[in-house]
Amino acid sequence: MRSPLIFFNPQAAPALLLLEQLRGFQKQDLESQTAAQLHQLKALLSHAYQHSPFWKKRLDAVGYSANSDIAQLLQTLTPLTRHDIQDEFDNLQAKWPGLNQDDIFSVASSGSTGKPVRVNRLKSIQNPLVGAYALLEGEWHKTDPNQTIAFLGFSIQNNVNASWGGIFQALNCRGRYITRSVAEASLQSHLDWLIREKPSYLKASPFVVAQLAQLALEQNIEISLKAVISQSEKVSATHRALCYEAFGARIIDRYSSEETGLISLQCPKHDHQHVMGASVIVEIVNEQGQPCAVGEVGRVLVTNLFSYAMPLIRYDLGDLASWGVPCDCGIHLPVISKLWGRVRNAVIHADGSTHPMGFLGDDIGLMPNILEFRVRQYIGRELSLELVCKQALSSIEIDTIRKIFIKDGLAGLWLYIQQPTNLLQKDNRKREEFEQVPQEWFPPEDCIKILI
Numbered sequence: 001m002r003s004p005l006i007f008f009n010p011q012a013a014p015a016l017l018l019l020e021q022l023r024g025f026q027k028q029d030l031e032s033q034t035a036a037q038l039h040q041l042k043a044l045l046s047h048a049y050q051h052s053p054f055w056k057k058r059l060d061a062v063g064y065s066a067n068s069d070i071a072q073l074l075q076t077l078t079p080l081t082r083h084d085i086q087d088e089f090d091n092l093q094a095k096w097p098g099l100n101q102d103d104i105f106s107v108a109s110s111g112s113t114g115k116p117v118r119v120n121r122l123k124s125i126q127n128p129l130v131g132a133y134a135l136l137e138g139e140w141h142k143t144d145p146n147q148t149i150a151f152l153g154f155s156i157q158n159n160v161n162a163s164w165g166g167i168f169q170a171l172n173c174r175g176r177y178i179t180r181s182v183a184e185a186s187l188q189s190h191l192d193w194l195i196r197e198k199p200s201y202l203k204a205s206p207f208v209v210a211q212l213a214q215l216a217l218e219q220n221i222e223i224s225l226k227a228v229i230s231q232s233e234k235v236s237a238t239h240r241a242l243c244y245e246a247f248g249a250r251i252i253d254r255y256s257s258e259e260t261g262l263i264s265l266q267c268p269k270h271d272h273q274h275v276m277g278a279s280v281i282v283e284i285v286n287e288q289g290q291p292c293a294v295g296e297v298g299r300v301l302v303t304n305l306f307s308y309a310m311p312l313i314r315y316d317l318g319d320l321a322s323w324g325v326p327c328d329c330g331i332h333l334p335v336i337s338k339l340w341g342r343v344r345n346a347v348i349h350a351d352g353s354t355h356p357m358g359f360l361g362d363d364i365g366l367m368p369n370i371l372e373f374r375v376r377q378y379i380g381r382e383l384s385l386e387l388v389c390k391q392a393l394s395s396i397e398i399d400t401i402r403k404i405f406i407k408d409g410l411a412g413l414w415l416y417i418q419q420p421t422n423l424l425q426k427d428n429r430k431r432e433e434f435e436q437v438p439q440e441w442f443p444p445e446d447c448i449k450i451l452i
Contacts, residue, residue, distance in 0.1 A: 012170040015131030022136050025278040026331050033277050033332070040305045041281065042070050048311035051094035054084075055311055074281075079289075079301050079316040085117050085259070092310050093120055104309055109258045119259050120309040126261070129279060129306065131167030133262050140268040140331075141252050143227060145173035147200035152182050152190060152208055153231060175200075182208055191215055194223055203229040206239040206251065213246035214371065225249035234339050236433075238365035240271065255339060257317055260302045264336055269329040273336040279305055282334070283314070284321055294323045297340055318342050341434070347410055348436070350381055363404040369397060375434040378441035383415045383452075393417070398448060405452045417448040 025033065048055035049064060062076045085092060103123050108116040138145065145168040161177040163169040178197060180190065182204070191212055194202065202209065202225055209228055216223055225247040235253045243251050255264040255273055263280055264273035275282045281303040284292040292298035300319040304312045324337025346354040364373050372388040385401065387393070393401075398417070405415060443449065 009170050009172070012131070012167060014128035015135065015167050015170075018128050018132035019135050022132055022278055026274075026333050029332060030334070037277060037281050037305065038070050041074065041303065044303075044305055044307070044311060044313070045070065045073070047096075047308055048094060048313065051096045052092060052311055054088045054091040055094075055313070074303070074314065077314050079314045080312060081316050082117050082318065085119060085315075089118065094308060094311060107258045117259055119307075119312065121261075121307070122309045125306050125308065127166075129261070131170075133265070133276065134167050137252075137254070137265050140265065141227060142268075143201060143252075144175065145171075146175045147226070148176040148178065148197065149201040149203060149229075150194060150197060150199035151177065151179045151231075152202070152204040153179070154182055156181055158184070187211055187215055191219075191221065191223075195221065200226045201229060202247075202249075203231055205231050205233045206235045206243075207233055209251070210239045210242045210365070211372070213242040216246045217242075223247055227252050230254070234341055235271075236365065241366075255336065257302075260304045260307075260312055260315060260317070263300075263302055267327055267329050267331065267335075270327065272324050272327070273339070274327070274331055274333040275336060277333055281305065282336070284323055284336075292323060294325055295337070297322050320346070346436075347377060347383070347413075347434070348381060350412065363407070364401065367397060367400065369393065373433065376437045377434075378437050378439060380440065381413060382441055382443065383410070383413050384441065384443070384447075385415055385417045387417060387419050389419055392419070393448070398450065402450055402452055411452050413452050415450050415452050416443045417450070418444065418446075 025036065028036075045055075045059065045064065045068075046066065049059050050056075058077065062073060064073060104120050105123055105126075106118050106120050108118040137143070145164045149164060156179050158181060159179045161179070163174055164177045168175070176199075178199065180193060182190070185193075190208075194212070204212075209230075215221075223246070226249060228243050228247065228249050228251045230251050230253040235251055240251050243249055253266045253271075253273070254262065256262045260280065262276050263282060264275045266272070267274055283301040283303075284296075284298040285301060286292050286296065286298045297320055300317050300321050301314045302312070302317060303314055307313075319342060320340035321336050322338050322340070324335035326332070327335050348354055364370060369389050369391060370387055371390065374386045376384045376386070378384070383405075401417070402415070405411075405413075
């Protein structure tokens, strides 16, 4: 990306200053990064204690004082939950003398669990930070905001914008930002749109990207993209392989939530993620609440170090992840080696134990006959595998599916295979390749039943 410093725009100055700080932070050793985080955390805890009734009560419960060992104190705090935010919204807010209410804005999660979570933020902090991270991500992956990006998403309007918006508009970068609703047209129409518009970059969910890639390959259509920017869902190896084969492009992924903001960015050299430690503290903990070792799967807790309007400290996102070893790319930020998805997406065995799902798409998605798939588990522990296939499954393919489920640690469960005509999601919820469905289910007569 062309250096933004050749422009002069006072509106961009805060983001450019933060960008310089982010560049410096990622070069520091882990000890220096941790010291900087604890310094900022101390300020956040003091602010939360003084101005948020919820946090005063919770911090008093663990004996908080101005002289507390901040690192040790953090480990003793009960994680903040979605229900806490929903039930204690007013008490969680921090209100201090001189607070400008016009500086406060609210964001909400997608509500994929049935009830959205709303949090407050400060524009004066959030806007420059978002801009700085957008520029940092562009530097890492060498994207050019003077070229066209196409965005295929749910609940968006068909539109053409003169820039990528935000910091890029302030820096006078003039790449078009064209948007289109996934649900309002067919995949063929979307593919024709890409052929016609010839964007350099595509932003969409990995599921939609994979479908477009498969369609392009089937029709022997050549579309060249510089990169694909992932949206909403976790990315599998199958998604990456299809994208590269069809478009010659790498998928750029990021990990974020509406509540906490950006958490990590994909490494410029590898497919794993680097934690944005300048603005968040990420913990991965086991069922006992203890820190996980490298490779161990655990729950993700996030502390937003600049969440002054509504302090988010040890917020349990409901996600599963695992740490990776230090990276050789030159960036010293901690590595998340794998994002496993939601806790609610873990399979429940007959004895009540849970098992995090692997990437079934890495195996099932590579079977030539299968175009789409989704796995659901109902309250009776039944597993339903919904497949969209080119033709009826053969006995060999059914046995292959059984072996894939055994390899993923699901032996002993009954699997019911169905073949609907389409699985493309029509609303704005994230599409999960596996999900728990809290209701009774009666398998249709025409499904295939096998014991894994």
